[in-house]
Amino acid sequence: MISLETNALAVASPVDVLPVSRKLVDGDVIKFCQRTPDGYEIESVIIPMGARDKTWRTLCVSSQIGCKRGCTFCQTAQMGLLRNLTTSEILGQVRAAREHFNANVRNVVFMGMGEPMDNLDNVIDAIRAMHDDHANQIPRRRITVSTVGRCDGIRRLASLGWRRLNLAVSLNAPNDEIRSQIMPINRVEPMALLREAIAAYPVRAGGHVLIEYVLIRGLNDAVDHARELADYLRGLRTCVNLIPYNPREDSPYETPEDGVITRFQLELMGAGQLCFRRNTKGTAAMAACGQLGNLALRRRIH
Ligand code: SF4
Incomplete structure:
Protein backbone atom coordinates (compact mmCIF):
# COMPACT_ATOMS: atom_id res chain seq x y z
CA MET A 1 0.00 0.00 0.00
CA ILE A 2 1.45 3.33 -1.02
CA SER A 3 1.32 5.96 1.70
CA LEU A 4 -1.05 8.86 1.10
CA GLU A 5 0.79 11.02 3.62
CA THR A 6 1.66 14.46 2.34
CA ASN A 7 5.24 14.97 1.27
CA ALA A 8 5.92 11.31 1.88
CA LEU A 9 9.05 11.38 -0.26
CA ALA A 10 12.00 13.46 0.69
CA VAL A 11 13.77 14.67 -2.45
CA ALA A 12 17.52 14.49 -2.41
CA SER A 13 18.50 17.79 -3.98
CA PRO A 14 16.55 21.07 -4.28
CA VAL A 15 15.44 20.33 -7.84
CA ASP A 16 15.72 16.86 -9.23
CA VAL A 17 14.33 16.52 -12.72
CA LEU A 18 12.34 13.33 -12.73
CA PRO A 19 12.27 11.22 -15.89
CA VAL A 20 9.61 12.09 -18.46
CA SER A 21 7.48 8.98 -18.76
CA ARG A 22 4.85 10.06 -21.28
CA LYS A 23 4.19 12.83 -23.73
CA LEU A 24 1.00 13.77 -25.59
CA VAL A 25 1.00 16.40 -28.32
CA ASP A 26 -1.94 18.33 -29.74
CA GLY A 27 -0.73 20.96 -32.19
CA ASP A 28 1.69 23.15 -30.26
CA VAL A 29 0.42 21.96 -26.89
CA ILE A 30 2.49 19.35 -25.08
CA LYS A 31 1.26 17.46 -22.04
CA PHE A 32 4.03 15.57 -20.31
CA CYS A 33 4.19 13.28 -17.32
CA GLN A 34 7.10 12.69 -14.95
CA ARG A 35 7.36 9.44 -13.06
CA THR A 36 8.02 9.79 -9.33
CA PRO A 37 10.10 7.22 -7.43
CA ASP A 38 6.97 6.10 -5.54
CA GLY A 39 5.12 5.24 -8.73
CA TYR A 40 2.97 8.29 -9.36
CA GLU A 41 2.89 10.62 -12.37
CA ILE A 42 3.11 14.41 -12.31
CA GLU A 43 1.26 16.01 -15.22
CA SER A 44 2.21 19.37 -16.74
CA VAL A 45 1.21 21.19 -19.89
CA ILE A 46 3.30 23.45 -22.13
CA ILE A 47 1.09 25.98 -23.88
CA PRO A 48 2.21 28.31 -26.69
CA MET A 49 1.36 31.94 -25.97
CA GLY A 50 1.71 35.32 -27.59
CA ALA A 51 -0.07 36.59 -30.68
CA ARG A 52 3.10 37.77 -32.41
CA ASP A 53 6.10 36.24 -30.75
CA LYS A 54 5.08 32.61 -30.64
CA THR A 55 8.37 31.44 -29.17
CA TRP A 56 7.45 31.78 -25.51
CA ARG A 57 5.43 29.35 -23.46
CA THR A 58 3.18 29.20 -20.43
CA LEU A 59 3.72 26.17 -18.25
CA CYS A 60 0.71 24.80 -16.40
CA LEU A 82 -3.03 10.76 -3.78
CA ARG A 83 -0.45 13.11 -2.29
CA ASN A 84 1.02 16.60 -2.28
CA LEU A 85 3.96 17.44 -4.50
CA THR A 86 7.16 18.55 -2.85
CA THR A 87 8.65 21.95 -3.63
CA SER A 88 11.31 20.16 -5.64
CA GLU A 89 8.72 18.29 -7.69
CA ILE A 90 6.93 21.55 -8.48
CA LEU A 91 10.17 23.23 -9.57
CA GLY A 92 11.19 20.10 -11.44
CA GLN A 93 8.27 20.59 -13.83
CA VAL A 94 9.77 23.90 -14.95
CA ARG A 95 13.19 22.35 -15.38
CA ALA A 96 11.78 19.42 -17.36
CA ALA A 97 9.86 21.76 -19.69
CA ARG A 98 13.00 23.74 -20.35
CA GLU A 99 15.58 20.98 -20.48
CA HIS A 100 13.64 18.08 -21.95
CA PHE A 101 11.35 20.02 -24.30
CA ASN A 102 13.51 23.08 -24.84
CA ALA A 103 10.50 25.25 -23.99
CA ASN A 104 10.96 28.98 -23.48
CA VAL A 105 8.91 29.07 -20.26
CA ARG A 106 8.02 32.64 -19.42
CA ASN A 107 4.82 32.20 -17.38
CA VAL A 108 3.83 29.62 -14.80
CA ASN A 119 -0.39 22.40 -0.45
CA LEU A 120 0.37 26.04 0.19
CA ASP A 121 3.67 25.75 2.10
CA ASN A 122 5.30 23.95 -0.82
CA VAL A 123 3.64 26.18 -3.41
CA ILE A 124 4.90 29.31 -1.63
CA ASP A 125 8.42 27.87 -1.39
CA ALA A 126 8.33 27.03 -5.11
CA ILE A 127 7.16 30.54 -6.02
CA ARG A 128 9.95 31.99 -3.87
CA ALA A 129 12.50 29.86 -5.69
CA MET A 130 11.09 30.73 -9.12
CA HIS A 131 11.23 34.42 -8.30
CA ASP A 132 14.45 34.62 -6.29
CA ASP A 133 16.65 32.08 -8.03
CA HIS A 134 18.30 33.62 -11.08
CA ALA A 135 18.41 30.22 -12.76
CA ASN A 136 14.60 30.13 -12.84
CA GLN A 137 13.97 33.73 -13.93
CA ILE A 138 10.23 33.66 -13.42
CA PRO A 139 9.20 36.83 -11.61
CA ARG A 140 6.03 36.79 -9.53
CA ARG A 141 4.18 38.97 -12.02
CA ARG A 142 4.43 36.02 -14.41
CA ILE A 143 3.10 33.48 -11.92
CA ALA A 158 -2.35 38.31 0.50
CA SER A 159 -0.50 38.51 3.81
CA LEU A 160 2.82 37.81 2.07
CA GLY A 161 2.65 41.27 0.53
CA TRP A 162 3.49 39.98 -2.95
CA ARG A 163 1.47 42.53 -4.88
CA ARG A 164 2.60 41.24 -8.22
CA LEU A 165 1.62 37.62 -7.73
CA ASN A 166 -1.47 36.88 -9.83
CA LEU A 167 -4.52 35.24 -8.30
CA ALA A 168 -7.14 33.27 -10.22
CA VAL A 169 -10.37 32.01 -8.69
CA SER A 170 -12.30 29.13 -10.16
CA LEU A 171 -15.87 30.43 -9.73
CA ASN A 172 -17.97 28.65 -12.37
CA ALA A 173 -21.37 29.74 -11.10
CA PRO A 174 -23.39 32.93 -10.64
CA ASN A 175 -25.01 31.89 -7.35
CA ASP A 176 -24.61 29.57 -4.36
CA GLU A 177 -27.26 27.12 -5.53
CA ILE A 178 -25.42 26.22 -8.74
CA ARG A 179 -21.94 26.52 -7.25
CA SER A 180 -22.72 24.18 -4.36
CA GLN A 181 -24.03 21.67 -6.87
CA ILE A 182 -20.77 21.49 -8.84
CA MET A 183 -18.15 22.63 -6.28
CA PRO A 184 -18.46 21.07 -2.80
CA ILE A 185 -16.25 23.76 -1.23
CA ASN A 186 -19.08 26.24 -1.71
CA ARG A 187 -21.16 24.45 0.92
CA VAL A 188 -18.49 25.42 3.45
CA GLU A 189 -17.29 28.72 2.02
CA PRO A 190 -20.16 30.32 0.12
CA MET A 191 -19.80 33.04 -2.46
CA ALA A 192 -20.29 35.96 -0.08
CA LEU A 193 -17.21 34.89 1.94
CA LEU A 194 -15.26 34.30 -1.25
CA ARG A 195 -16.15 37.77 -2.48
CA GLU A 196 -14.73 39.30 0.72
CA ALA A 197 -11.47 37.40 0.28
CA ILE A 198 -11.17 38.47 -3.38
CA ALA A 199 -11.90 42.10 -2.47
CA ALA A 200 -9.10 42.06 0.12
CA TYR A 201 -6.48 40.57 -2.23
CA PRO A 202 -3.81 43.19 -3.05
CA VAL A 203 -3.99 43.57 -6.81
CA ARG A 204 -1.25 45.63 -8.46
CA ALA A 205 -2.09 48.87 -10.28
CA GLY A 206 -3.79 48.04 -13.56
CA GLY A 207 -4.13 44.38 -12.57
CA HIS A 208 -7.10 42.24 -11.68
CA VAL A 209 -8.05 38.90 -10.15
CA LEU A 210 -8.82 36.37 -12.85
CA ILE A 211 -12.24 34.73 -12.48
CA GLU A 212 -12.38 31.38 -14.22
CA TYR A 213 -15.82 30.37 -15.38
CA VAL A 214 -16.32 26.99 -17.05
CA LEU A 215 -19.45 27.24 -19.17
CA ILE A 216 -21.57 24.08 -18.99
CA ARG A 217 -24.55 23.60 -21.26
CA GLY A 218 -27.88 24.18 -19.55
CA LEU A 219 -26.32 24.61 -16.10
CA ASN A 220 -24.61 27.99 -15.82
CA ASP A 221 -24.69 29.42 -19.35
CA ALA A 222 -27.95 31.41 -19.50
CA VAL A 223 -28.11 35.15 -20.09
CA ASP A 224 -29.69 35.55 -16.64
CA HIS A 225 -26.64 33.80 -15.17
CA ALA A 226 -24.38 36.29 -16.92
CA ARG A 227 -26.34 39.17 -15.37
CA GLU A 228 -26.17 37.58 -11.93
CA LEU A 229 -22.44 37.03 -12.32
CA ALA A 230 -21.91 40.66 -13.34
CA ASP A 231 -23.84 41.77 -10.24
CA TYR A 232 -21.71 39.53 -8.00
CA LEU A 233 -18.46 40.88 -9.43
CA ARG A 234 -19.49 44.55 -9.58
CA GLY A 235 -17.03 46.67 -7.61
CA LEU A 236 -14.26 44.05 -7.68
CA ARG A 237 -11.17 44.35 -9.87
CA THR A 238 -11.66 41.18 -11.86
CA CYS A 239 -11.46 39.84 -15.37
CA VAL A 240 -13.63 36.85 -16.30
CA ASN A 241 -12.07 34.05 -18.30
CA LEU A 242 -14.85 32.08 -20.00
CA ILE A 243 -13.86 28.47 -20.61
CA PRO A 244 -16.14 26.31 -22.71
CA TYR A 245 -16.45 23.00 -20.84
CA ASN A 246 -14.02 20.30 -21.98
CA PRO A 247 -15.69 16.89 -21.92
CA ARG A 248 -13.95 14.25 -19.81
CA GLU A 249 -14.40 10.51 -19.59
CA ASP A 250 -18.01 9.58 -18.65
CA SER A 251 -18.91 13.23 -18.22
CA PRO A 252 -22.52 14.13 -17.41
CA TYR A 253 -22.00 17.59 -18.94
CA GLU A 254 -21.78 19.06 -22.43
CA THR A 255 -20.19 22.09 -24.04
CA PRO A 256 -22.57 24.97 -24.81
CA GLU A 257 -23.10 25.94 -28.42
CA ASP A 258 -20.96 28.69 -29.77
CA GLY A 259 -23.82 31.20 -29.99
CA VAL A 260 -24.69 30.64 -26.33
CA ILE A 261 -21.11 31.34 -25.28
CA THR A 262 -21.03 34.50 -27.36
CA ARG A 263 -24.34 35.73 -25.88
CA PHE A 264 -23.03 35.09 -22.35
CA GLN A 265 -19.85 37.01 -23.08
CA LEU A 266 -21.71 39.94 -24.66
CA GLU A 267 -24.07 40.17 -21.69
CA LEU A 268 -21.13 40.36 -19.28
CA MET A 269 -19.36 42.96 -21.38
CA GLY A 270 -22.58 44.94 -21.73
CA ALA A 271 -22.74 45.05 -17.93
CA GLY A 272 -19.26 46.57 -17.89
CA GLN A 273 -17.44 43.41 -16.82
CA LEU A 274 -13.99 42.80 -18.28
CA CYS A 275 -14.13 39.39 -19.90
CA PHE A 276 -12.51 37.17 -22.50
CA ARG A 277 -13.01 33.72 -23.87
CA ARG A 278 -10.24 31.18 -23.58
CA ASN A 279 -9.39 29.38 -26.78
CA THR A 280 -9.40 25.75 -25.81
CA LYS A 281 -6.00 24.30 -26.51
CA GLY A 282 -4.92 20.72 -26.13
CA THR A 283 -8.29 18.98 -25.94
CA ALA A 284 -7.16 16.02 -28.03
CA ALA A 285 -4.21 15.42 -25.72
CA MET A 286 -6.49 15.68 -22.65
CA ALA A 287 -4.38 18.64 -21.67
CA ALA A 288 -7.07 21.29 -21.55
CA CYS A 289 -8.61 22.83 -18.45
CA GLY A 290 -10.19 20.22 -16.16
CA GLN A 291 -8.76 17.33 -18.17
CA LEU A 292 -5.60 16.46 -16.26
CA GLY A 293 -5.52 13.30 -14.22
CA ASN A 294 -4.54 9.73 -14.81
CA LEU A 295 -7.51 7.55 -13.86
CA ALA A 296 -5.59 4.39 -14.65
CA LEU A 297 -3.19 5.34 -11.87
CA ARG A 298 -5.99 5.62 -9.36
CA ARG A 299 -7.38 2.27 -10.45
CA ARG A 300 -3.97 0.69 -10.02
CA ILE A 301 -3.31 2.10 -6.57
CA HIS A 302 -6.69 1.55 -4.89
S1 SF4 B 1 -8.18 20.22 -9.56
FE1 SF4 B 1 -10.31 19.88 -10.14
S2 SF4 B 1 -11.31 19.08 -8.29
FE2 SF4 B 1 -9.38 20.03 -7.67
S3 SF4 B 1 -9.96 22.12 -7.12
FE3 SF4 B 1 -9.28 22.17 -9.27
S4 SF4 B 1 -11.19 21.93 -10.45
FE4 SF4 B 1 -11.67 21.28 -8.33
Whole structure:
Protein backbone atom coordinates (compact mmCIF):
# COMPACT_ATOMS: atom_id res chain seq x y z
CA MET A 1 0.00 0.00 0.00
CA ILE A 2 1.45 3.33 -1.02
CA SER A 3 1.32 5.96 1.70
CA LEU A 4 -1.05 8.86 1.10
CA GLU A 5 0.79 11.02 3.62
CA THR A 6 1.66 14.46 2.34
CA ASN A 7 5.24 14.97 1.27
CA ALA A 8 5.92 11.31 1.88
CA LEU A 9 9.05 11.38 -0.26
CA ALA A 10 12.00 13.46 0.69
CA VAL A 11 13.77 14.67 -2.45
CA ALA A 12 17.52 14.49 -2.41
CA SER A 13 18.50 17.79 -3.98
CA PRO A 14 16.55 21.07 -4.28
CA VAL A 15 15.44 20.33 -7.84
CA ASP A 16 15.72 16.86 -9.23
CA VAL A 17 14.33 16.52 -12.72
CA LEU A 18 12.34 13.33 -12.73
CA PRO A 19 12.27 11.22 -15.89
CA VAL A 20 9.61 12.09 -18.46
CA SER A 21 7.48 8.98 -18.76
CA ARG A 22 4.85 10.06 -21.28
CA LYS A 23 4.19 12.83 -23.73
CA LEU A 24 1.00 13.77 -25.59
CA VAL A 25 1.00 16.40 -28.32
CA ASP A 26 -1.94 18.33 -29.74
CA GLY A 27 -0.73 20.96 -32.19
CA ASP A 28 1.69 23.15 -30.26
CA VAL A 29 0.42 21.96 -26.89
CA ILE A 30 2.49 19.35 -25.08
CA LYS A 31 1.26 17.46 -22.04
CA PHE A 32 4.03 15.57 -20.31
CA CYS A 33 4.19 13.28 -17.32
CA GLN A 34 7.10 12.69 -14.95
CA ARG A 35 7.36 9.44 -13.06
CA THR A 36 8.02 9.79 -9.33
CA PRO A 37 10.10 7.22 -7.43
CA ASP A 38 6.97 6.10 -5.54
CA GLY A 39 5.12 5.24 -8.73
CA TYR A 40 2.97 8.29 -9.36
CA GLU A 41 2.89 10.62 -12.37
CA ILE A 42 3.11 14.41 -12.31
CA GLU A 43 1.26 16.01 -15.22
CA SER A 44 2.21 19.37 -16.74
CA VAL A 45 1.21 21.19 -19.89
CA ILE A 46 3.30 23.45 -22.13
CA ILE A 47 1.09 25.98 -23.88
CA PRO A 48 2.21 28.31 -26.69
CA MET A 49 1.36 31.94 -25.97
CA GLY A 50 1.71 35.32 -27.59
CA ALA A 51 -0.07 36.59 -30.68
CA ARG A 52 3.10 37.77 -32.41
CA ASP A 53 6.10 36.24 -30.75
CA LYS A 54 5.08 32.61 -30.64
CA THR A 55 8.37 31.44 -29.17
CA TRP A 56 7.45 31.78 -25.51
CA ARG A 57 5.43 29.35 -23.46
CA THR A 58 3.18 29.20 -20.43
CA LEU A 59 3.72 26.17 -18.25
CA CYS A 60 0.71 24.80 -16.40
CA VAL A 61 2.07 23.01 -13.32
CA SER A 62 0.50 20.58 -10.88
CA SER A 63 0.69 21.10 -7.13
CA GLN A 64 -0.72 17.72 -6.10
CA ILE A 65 -1.24 14.27 -7.53
CA GLY A 66 -5.00 14.12 -7.77
CA CYS A 67 -7.23 16.42 -5.73
CA LYS A 68 -9.71 16.02 -2.90
CA ARG A 69 -11.98 18.92 -3.81
CA GLY A 70 -14.45 16.93 -5.87
CA CYS A 71 -15.53 19.50 -8.48
CA THR A 72 -17.97 17.57 -10.61
CA PHE A 73 -16.75 18.88 -13.98
CA CYS A 74 -13.08 18.04 -13.36
CA GLN A 75 -11.14 14.97 -14.48
CA THR A 76 -8.57 15.33 -11.68
CA ALA A 77 -11.33 15.10 -9.08
CA GLN A 78 -12.04 11.57 -10.24
CA MET A 79 -8.64 10.49 -8.89
CA GLY A 80 -9.15 11.70 -5.35
CA LEU A 81 -6.06 13.05 -3.58
CA LEU A 82 -3.03 10.76 -3.78
CA ARG A 83 -0.45 13.11 -2.29
CA ASN A 84 1.02 16.60 -2.28
CA LEU A 85 3.96 17.44 -4.50
CA THR A 86 7.16 18.55 -2.85
CA THR A 87 8.65 21.95 -3.63
CA SER A 88 11.31 20.16 -5.64
CA GLU A 89 8.72 18.29 -7.69
CA ILE A 90 6.93 21.55 -8.48
CA LEU A 91 10.17 23.23 -9.57
CA GLY A 92 11.19 20.10 -11.44
CA GLN A 93 8.27 20.59 -13.83
CA VAL A 94 9.77 23.90 -14.95
CA ARG A 95 13.19 22.35 -15.38
CA ALA A 96 11.78 19.42 -17.36
CA ALA A 97 9.86 21.76 -19.69
CA ARG A 98 13.00 23.74 -20.35
CA GLU A 99 15.58 20.98 -20.48
CA HIS A 100 13.64 18.08 -21.95
CA PHE A 101 11.35 20.02 -24.30
CA ASN A 102 13.51 23.08 -24.84
CA ALA A 103 10.50 25.25 -23.99
CA ASN A 104 10.96 28.98 -23.48
CA VAL A 105 8.91 29.07 -20.26
CA ARG A 106 8.02 32.64 -19.42
CA ASN A 107 4.82 32.20 -17.38
CA VAL A 108 3.83 29.62 -14.80
CA VAL A 109 0.22 28.94 -13.85
CA PHE A 110 -0.77 26.70 -10.96
CA MET A 111 -3.75 25.29 -12.86
CA GLY A 112 -2.69 21.67 -13.28
CA MET A 113 -3.63 18.80 -11.01
CA GLY A 114 -4.53 19.75 -7.46
CA GLU A 115 -5.67 22.69 -5.36
CA PRO A 116 -2.59 24.85 -4.66
CA MET A 117 -4.06 26.16 -1.39
CA ASP A 118 -4.19 22.57 -0.09
CA ASN A 119 -0.39 22.40 -0.45
CA LEU A 120 0.37 26.04 0.19
CA ASP A 121 3.67 25.75 2.10
CA ASN A 122 5.30 23.95 -0.82
CA VAL A 123 3.64 26.18 -3.41
CA ILE A 124 4.90 29.31 -1.63
CA ASP A 125 8.42 27.87 -1.39
CA ALA A 126 8.33 27.03 -5.11
CA ILE A 127 7.16 30.54 -6.02
CA ARG A 128 9.95 31.99 -3.87
CA ALA A 129 12.50 29.86 -5.69
CA MET A 130 11.09 30.73 -9.12
CA HIS A 131 11.23 34.42 -8.30
CA ASP A 132 14.45 34.62 -6.29
CA ASP A 133 16.65 32.08 -8.03
CA HIS A 134 18.30 33.62 -11.08
CA ALA A 135 18.41 30.22 -12.76
CA ASN A 136 14.60 30.13 -12.84
CA GLN A 137 13.97 33.73 -13.93
CA ILE A 138 10.23 33.66 -13.42
CA PRO A 139 9.20 36.83 -11.61
CA ARG A 140 6.03 36.79 -9.53
CA ARG A 141 4.18 38.97 -12.02
CA ARG A 142 4.43 36.02 -14.41
CA ILE A 143 3.10 33.48 -11.92
CA THR A 144 -0.59 32.78 -11.31
CA VAL A 145 -2.03 30.75 -8.45
CA SER A 146 -5.48 29.42 -9.21
CA THR A 147 -7.74 28.35 -6.35
CA VAL A 148 -11.06 26.56 -5.99
CA GLY A 149 -11.91 29.37 -3.56
CA ARG A 150 -10.19 28.60 -0.26
CA CYS A 151 -10.58 31.91 1.51
CA ASP A 152 -7.91 31.22 4.16
CA GLY A 153 -5.40 30.46 1.39
CA ILE A 154 -6.24 33.66 -0.46
CA ARG A 155 -5.77 35.61 2.77
CA ARG A 156 -2.46 33.89 3.47
CA LEU A 157 -1.15 34.74 0.00
CA ALA A 158 -2.35 38.31 0.50
CA SER A 159 -0.50 38.51 3.81
CA LEU A 160 2.82 37.81 2.07
CA GLY A 161 2.65 41.27 0.53
CA TRP A 162 3.49 39.98 -2.95
CA ARG A 163 1.47 42.53 -4.88
CA ARG A 164 2.60 41.24 -8.22
CA LEU A 165 1.62 37.62 -7.73
CA ASN A 166 -1.47 36.88 -9.83
CA LEU A 167 -4.52 35.24 -8.30
CA ALA A 168 -7.14 33.27 -10.22
CA VAL A 169 -10.37 32.01 -8.69
CA SER A 170 -12.30 29.13 -10.16
CA LEU A 171 -15.87 30.43 -9.73
CA ASN A 172 -17.97 28.65 -12.37
CA ALA A 173 -21.37 29.74 -11.10
CA PRO A 174 -23.39 32.93 -10.64
CA ASN A 175 -25.01 31.89 -7.35
CA ASP A 176 -24.61 29.57 -4.36
CA GLU A 177 -27.26 27.12 -5.53
CA ILE A 178 -25.42 26.22 -8.74
CA ARG A 179 -21.94 26.52 -7.25
CA SER A 180 -22.72 24.18 -4.36
CA GLN A 181 -24.03 21.67 -6.87
CA ILE A 182 -20.77 21.49 -8.84
CA MET A 183 -18.15 22.63 -6.28
CA PRO A 184 -18.46 21.07 -2.80
CA ILE A 185 -16.25 23.76 -1.23
CA ASN A 186 -19.08 26.24 -1.71
CA ARG A 187 -21.16 24.45 0.92
CA VAL A 188 -18.49 25.42 3.45
CA GLU A 189 -17.29 28.72 2.02
CA PRO A 190 -20.16 30.32 0.12
CA MET A 191 -19.80 33.04 -2.46
CA ALA A 192 -20.29 35.96 -0.08
CA LEU A 193 -17.21 34.89 1.94
CA LEU A 194 -15.26 34.30 -1.25
CA ARG A 195 -16.15 37.77 -2.48
CA GLU A 196 -14.73 39.30 0.72
CA ALA A 197 -11.47 37.40 0.28
CA ILE A 198 -11.17 38.47 -3.38
CA ALA A 199 -11.90 42.10 -2.47
CA ALA A 200 -9.10 42.06 0.12
CA TYR A 201 -6.48 40.57 -2.23
CA PRO A 202 -3.81 43.19 -3.05
CA VAL A 203 -3.99 43.57 -6.81
CA ARG A 204 -1.25 45.63 -8.46
CA ALA A 205 -2.09 48.87 -10.28
CA GLY A 206 -3.79 48.04 -13.56
CA GLY A 207 -4.13 44.38 -12.57
CA HIS A 208 -7.10 42.24 -11.68
CA VAL A 209 -8.05 38.90 -10.15
CA LEU A 210 -8.82 36.37 -12.85
CA ILE A 211 -12.24 34.73 -12.48
CA GLU A 212 -12.38 31.38 -14.22
CA TYR A 213 -15.82 30.37 -15.38
CA VAL A 214 -16.32 26.99 -17.05
CA LEU A 215 -19.45 27.24 -19.17
CA ILE A 216 -21.57 24.08 -18.99
CA ARG A 217 -24.55 23.60 -21.26
CA GLY A 218 -27.88 24.18 -19.55
CA LEU A 219 -26.32 24.61 -16.10
CA ASN A 220 -24.61 27.99 -15.82
CA ASP A 221 -24.69 29.42 -19.35
CA ALA A 222 -27.95 31.41 -19.50
CA VAL A 223 -28.11 35.15 -20.09
CA ASP A 224 -29.69 35.55 -16.64
CA HIS A 225 -26.64 33.80 -15.17
CA ALA A 226 -24.38 36.29 -16.92
CA ARG A 227 -26.34 39.17 -15.37
CA GLU A 228 -26.17 37.58 -11.93
CA LEU A 229 -22.44 37.03 -12.32
CA ALA A 230 -21.91 40.66 -13.34
CA ASP A 231 -23.84 41.77 -10.24
CA TYR A 232 -21.71 39.53 -8.00
CA LEU A 233 -18.46 40.88 -9.43
CA ARG A 234 -19.49 44.55 -9.58
CA GLY A 235 -17.03 46.67 -7.61
CA LEU A 236 -14.26 44.05 -7.68
CA ARG A 237 -11.17 44.35 -9.87
CA THR A 238 -11.66 41.18 -11.86
CA CYS A 239 -11.46 39.84 -15.37
CA VAL A 240 -13.63 36.85 -16.30
CA ASN A 241 -12.07 34.05 -18.30
CA LEU A 242 -14.85 32.08 -20.00
CA ILE A 243 -13.86 28.47 -20.61
CA PRO A 244 -16.14 26.31 -22.71
CA TYR A 245 -16.45 23.00 -20.84
CA ASN A 246 -14.02 20.30 -21.98
CA PRO A 247 -15.69 16.89 -21.92
CA ARG A 248 -13.95 14.25 -19.81
CA GLU A 249 -14.40 10.51 -19.59
CA ASP A 250 -18.01 9.58 -18.65
CA SER A 251 -18.91 13.23 -18.22
CA PRO A 252 -22.52 14.13 -17.41
CA TYR A 253 -22.00 17.59 -18.94
CA GLU A 254 -21.78 19.06 -22.43
CA THR A 255 -20.19 22.09 -24.04
CA PRO A 256 -22.57 24.97 -24.81
CA GLU A 257 -23.10 25.94 -28.42
CA ASP A 258 -20.96 28.69 -29.77
CA GLY A 259 -23.82 31.20 -29.99
CA VAL A 260 -24.69 30.64 -26.33
CA ILE A 261 -21.11 31.34 -25.28
CA THR A 262 -21.03 34.50 -27.36
CA ARG A 263 -24.34 35.73 -25.88
CA PHE A 264 -23.03 35.09 -22.35
CA GLN A 265 -19.85 37.01 -23.08
CA LEU A 266 -21.71 39.94 -24.66
CA GLU A 267 -24.07 40.17 -21.69
CA LEU A 268 -21.13 40.36 -19.28
CA MET A 269 -19.36 42.96 -21.38
CA GLY A 270 -22.58 44.94 -21.73
CA ALA A 271 -22.74 45.05 -17.93
CA GLY A 272 -19.26 46.57 -17.89
CA GLN A 273 -17.44 43.41 -16.82
CA LEU A 274 -13.99 42.80 -18.28
CA CYS A 275 -14.13 39.39 -19.90
CA PHE A 276 -12.51 37.17 -22.50
CA ARG A 277 -13.01 33.72 -23.87
CA ARG A 278 -10.24 31.18 -23.58
CA ASN A 279 -9.39 29.38 -26.78
CA THR A 280 -9.40 25.75 -25.81
CA LYS A 281 -6.00 24.30 -26.51
CA GLY A 282 -4.92 20.72 -26.13
CA THR A 283 -8.29 18.98 -25.94
CA ALA A 284 -7.16 16.02 -28.03
CA ALA A 285 -4.21 15.42 -25.72
CA MET A 286 -6.49 15.68 -22.65
CA ALA A 287 -4.38 18.64 -21.67
CA ALA A 288 -7.07 21.29 -21.55
CA CYS A 289 -8.61 22.83 -18.45
CA GLY A 290 -10.19 20.22 -16.16
CA GLN A 291 -8.76 17.33 -18.17
CA LEU A 292 -5.60 16.46 -16.26
CA GLY A 293 -5.52 13.30 -14.22
CA ASN A 294 -4.54 9.73 -14.81
CA LEU A 295 -7.51 7.55 -13.86
CA ALA A 296 -5.59 4.39 -14.65
CA LEU A 297 -3.19 5.34 -11.87
CA ARG A 298 -5.99 5.62 -9.36
CA ARG A 299 -7.38 2.27 -10.45
CA ARG A 300 -3.97 0.69 -10.02
CA ILE A 301 -3.31 2.10 -6.57
CA HIS A 302 -6.69 1.55 -4.89
S1 SF4 B 1 -11.19 21.93 -10.45
FE1 SF4 B 1 -9.28 22.17 -9.27
S2 SF4 B 1 -9.96 22.12 -7.12
FE2 SF4 B 1 -11.67 21.28 -8.33
S3 SF4 B 1 -11.31 19.08 -8.29
FE3 SF4 B 1 -10.31 19.88 -10.14
S4 SF4 B 1 -8.18 20.22 -9.56
FE4 SF4 B 1 -9.38 20.03 -7.67
